[in-house]
Amino acid sequence: MLTSQRKDLILDMLRREGQIIAKRAAEQFSLSEDTIRRDLRDLAAEGLLRRVHGGALPASPELPDFTARRSVSSDVKARLGVQAAGLIRPGQTVFLDGGTSTAAIAQALPRDFAFTVATHSPTIAGELEHHPTAEVILIGGRLYKHSMVATGAAAIEQIARMRPDLFFLGVTAAHPARGLSTGDFEEAAIKRHIAACSAETVTLLTADKLDAASPHAIMSASALSCMIVQDGIPEERLTPYRALGVTVIEA
Amino acid sequence: MLTSQRKDLILDMLRREGQIIAKRAAEQFSLSEDTIRRDLRDLAAEGLLRRVHGGALPASPELPDFTARRSVSSDVKARLGVQAAGLIRPGQTVFLDGGTSTAAIAQALPRDFAFTVATHSPTIAGELEHHPTAEVILIGGRLYKHSMVATGAAAIEQIARMRPDLFFLGVTAAHPARGLSTGDFEEAAIKRHIAACSAETVTLLTADKLDAASPHAIMSASALSCMIVQDGIPEERLTPYRALGVTVIEA
DNA sequence: CTTGACTCTGCACGAGGTTGCACGAATATT
DNA sequence: AATATTCGTGCAACCTCGTGCAGAGTCAAG
Numbered sequence: 297m298l299t300s301q302r303k304d305l306i307l308d309m310l311r312r313e314g315q316i317i318a319k320r321a322a323e324q325f326s327l328s329e330d331t332i333r334r335d336l337r338d339l340a341a342e343g344l345l346r347r348v349h350g351g352a353l354p355a356s357p358e359l360p361d362f363t364a365r366r367s368v369s370s371d372v373k374a375r376l377g378v379q380a381a382g383l384i385r386p387g388q389t390v391f392l393d394g395g396t397s398t399a400a401i402a403q404a405l406p407r408d409f410a411f412t413v414a415t416h417s418p419t420i421a422g423e424l425e426h427h428p429t430a431e432v433i434l435i436g437g438r439l440y441k442h443s444m445v446a447t448g449a450a451a452i453e454q455i456a457r458m459r460p461d462l463f464f465l466g467v468t469a470a471h472p473a474r475g476l477s478t479g480d481f482e483e484a485a486i487k488r489h490i491a492a493c494s495a496e497t498v499t500l501l502t503a504d505k506l507d508a509a510s511p512h513a514i515m516s517a518s519a520l521s522c523m524i525v526q527d528g529i530p531e532e533r534l535t536p537y538r539a540l541g542v543t544v545i546e547a
Numbered sequence: 548m549l550t551s552q553r554k555d556l557i558l559d560m561l562r563r564e565g566q567i568i569a570k571r572a573a574e575q576f577s578l579s580e581d582t583i584r585r586d587l588r589d590l591a592a593e594g595l596l597r598r599v600h601g602g603a604l605p606a607s608p609e610l611p612d613f614t615a616r617r618s619v620s621s622d623v624k625a626r627l628g629v630q631a632a633g634l635i636r637p638g639q640t641v642f643l644d645g646g647t648s649t650a651a652i653a654q655a656l657p658r659d660f661a662f663t664v665a666t667h668s669p670t671i672a673g674e675l676e677h678h679p680t681a682e683v684i685l686i687g688g689r690l691y692k693h694s695m696v697a698t699g700a701a702a703i704e705q706i707a708r709m710r711p712d713l714f715f716l717g718v719t720a721a722h723p724a725r726g727l728s729t730g731d732f733e734e735a736a737i738k739r740h741i742a743a744c745s746a747e748t749v750t751l752l753t754a755d756k757l758d759a760a761s762p763h764a765i766m767s768a769s770a771l772s773c774m775i776v777q778d779g780i781p782e783e784r785l786t787p788y789r790a791l792g793v794t795v796i797e798a
Numbered sequence: 799c800t801t802g803a804c805t806c807t808g809c810a811c812g813a814g815g816t817t818g819c820a821c822g823a824a825t826a827t828t
Numbered sequence: 829a830a831t832a833t834t835c836g837t838g839c840a841a842c843c844t845c846g847t848g849c850a851g852a853g854t855c856a857a858g
Contacts, residue, residue: 299806313637314661314680315549318844328808333845348551349815349844418669418685425670425695434669434697436687436705444676446685454687454701550816569834579818584835600825600834 297325303335310345310354317351372526373397376500377404379524379547380464383498384411388461391490392420394445395466397500399423405430414460416446416486433458440482447482455490463494465520469508470501472536475517477510484512496521503529517542548576548659554586555679556658557603561596562677563654567603623777624648627751628655630775630798631715634749635662639712642741643671645696646717648751650674656681665709667697667737684709691733698733706741714745716771720759721752723787726768728761735763747772754780768793 302325309324310316318336322329340347345355377400384390386409392398394417402423405413409429415421416435424432437451465487467476476499478484491497497519503526517523518540525534527546534544553576561567569587573580591598596606628651635641637660643649645668653674656664660680666672667686675683688702696702716738718727727750729735742748748771757776768774769791776785778797785795 312661315552315659317549329844330809330846331807334807337846348549350549353549353552416687418672419676421669421690422673422695424690425692427692432690432692434667434685434687434690436667436685436697436702439672439675439683439685441676441678441683444673446687450705451687580834581819581836582817585816588836 299335303339306332306335306339307344310352315351315353316345319350321351372502373400373500374404375547376502376524376526377401379545380498380500381405383462383522385461387411389414389458390462390464391415391455391458391460391494392417392464393466393487393490394420394443397502398464398466401464401500414458416451416455416490417444418446419444440480442480443483445483445486447486451486452489455486455493458493460490460494461496463490463497465491465497465499465514467499467501467505467510467514469505469510470499470517470523470537471507471509472517472540474509474513476514476520478512478514479510481512484514487514491515491519498522498524501525506533516540550586552659554590557583557586557590558595559658559677559679561603561605565605567596569602572602623753624651624751625655626798627753627775627777628652630796631749631751632656634713634773636712638662640665640709641713641715642666642706642709642711642745643668643715644717644738644741645671645694648753649715649717652715652751665711667702667706667741668695669697670695691731693731694734696734696737698737702737703740706737706744709744711741711745712747714741714748716742716748716750716765718750718752718756718761718765720756720761721750721768721774721788722758722760723768723791725760725764727765727771729763729765730761732763735765738765742766742770749773749775752776757784767791 306316306321309321316336318329318332322332336345336347336352339345340352343355345352373396376397380401381404384406389412392402392413392415399420402420405427407428412431412433413424414433414435416437421432421434424430435446435451435454437446438448440447468479469477478487498521501523506525506529517537520542522543522545523537524545524547537544557567557572567587569580569583573583587596587598587603590596591603594606596603624647627648631652632655635657640663643653643664643666650671653671656678658679663682663684664675665684665686667688672683672685675681686697686702686705688697689699691698719730720728729738750771752774754777757780768788771793773794773796774788775796775798788795
């Protein structure tokens with residue numbers, strides 16, 4: 297077996313089992329532990345795993361946490377959520393993105409008429425457990441734990457079969473020229489896909505997200521129907537968005 | 548198990564339970580208390596926890612969330628869950644049904660190796676948000692709010708594409724002659740479908756569910772590979788199931 | 799074909815990490 | 829105050845690590 301082949305297998309094993317034990321790997325390949333240790337050292341140098349006494353563990357321990365962000369759920373977001381929920385009409389189908397802003401919408405959803413909510417976030421779905429009139433469609437797929445949304449081909453496929461009237465999009469940044477963006481490539485792709493399937497897209501923005509940009513672009517700001525921003529933002533920061541044809545609502 | 552992995556697990560346990568008791572942790576890892584104490588000392592030196600007589604507490608003041616959450620699931624179910632989680636092997640794919648019994652499994656899932664969990668319950672998916680090594684596949688569909696699981700053609704279709712090694716089935720009743728049953732027609736159908744796709748099916752039964760029947764039959768008890776029942780049930784109530792070829796584990 | 803440079807591998811050895819045990823000190827519990 | 833846990837330390841046994849070294853295999857130039 298080629299050395300590089302063996303290294304691939306080691307990484308494979310690490311992905312499968314979440315750990316490498318040098319001794320066991322040596323047995324498995326019928327090689328000395330020395331060789332395995334050398335492999336592990338090389339792979340660790342490339343940043344592909346983390347070396348620990350006795351073997352190795354996956355490189356990226358965890359992305360910074362979602363719960364931490366969730367607890368920051370503020371008064372501002374609640375107000376934005378109420379405003380957003382007000383856009384929904386009886387009988388419509390709305391798609392809720394994952395994230396704290398859209399969770400605020402879920403909590404504010406109208407309880408006096410029926411409509412359908414689709415979401416790829418189990419967290420959002422859970423919020424709706426006790427909602428009396430909302431029909432909930434859960435989109436499945438490989439769960440991306442960082443932001444707790446279903447992703448991948450399966451999710452894309454299920455979304456493609458829908459035509460939501462409204463999509464409430466969560467973003468980490470919005471910029472008149474650089475568009476809407478988020479921190480993760482895969483997330484950006486799925487958000488773009490949902491927006492493409494939806495009749496209208498609406499996003500909620502706190503002041504810190506306005507006129508900022510994150511690594512992965514979702515789409516142009518002009519593709520939005522409406523953005524709901526927090527109250528008290530100077531008018532001149534909003535006009536560029538209005539110029540793009542976006543309805544800006546202050547809450 | 549690797550030492551650094553154990554330290555991660557200790558921190559994890561601390562997050563989940565709000566405390567570490569050295570003695571109990573030692574039993575859990577089958578190691579001497581000395582080793583655990585040494586771990587705790589190391590972790591305390593890194594500022595990741597606070598050392599106290601008898602164990603350790605979180606470094607930062609706790610979120611009020613945990614105790615409330617844990618008290619929901621009864622002691623019996625927690626024991627059944629631990630036993631069930633012990634059946635999982637590295638690299639396997641397991642399907643978790645919705646319900647409180649399977650939620651107990653989710654909480655007890657092994658954290659020291661990687662495997663894949665599929666579920667049609669957003670609640671269960673949420674439980675796994677902070678699981679370090681589990682890959683989670685969410686099955687989508689129309690959400691059935693009564694039991695919070697995805698149902699309907701879309702769910703059936705996604706499930707049909709999978710071949711889980713293990714299915715942890717939730718039921719409301721089991722009977723040697725009348726089989727496994729539950730309270731809802733649609734639920735029964737989807738449970739039957741998942742079981743048909745899975746290599747083995749396992750169910751968890753508290754005493755009150757044993758030798759009972761609910762309105763909608765899922766399948767014959769003989770289709771089970773294994774049932775995990777609470778401890779202290781008279782042997783003569785278990786033999787009929789054993790006669791059907793079911794492995795009965797007491798927990 | 800030979801030679802020399804290079805890589806990969808296993809072995810030997812010393813250094814250092816990990817664990818369980820023993821013992822006396824420190825700390826709860828009654 | 830008496831008793832029972834728990835703690836920290838030193839120690840021995842064992843495991844793992846890194847390094848240097850030698851043998852085997854590969855490759856290309858001479």
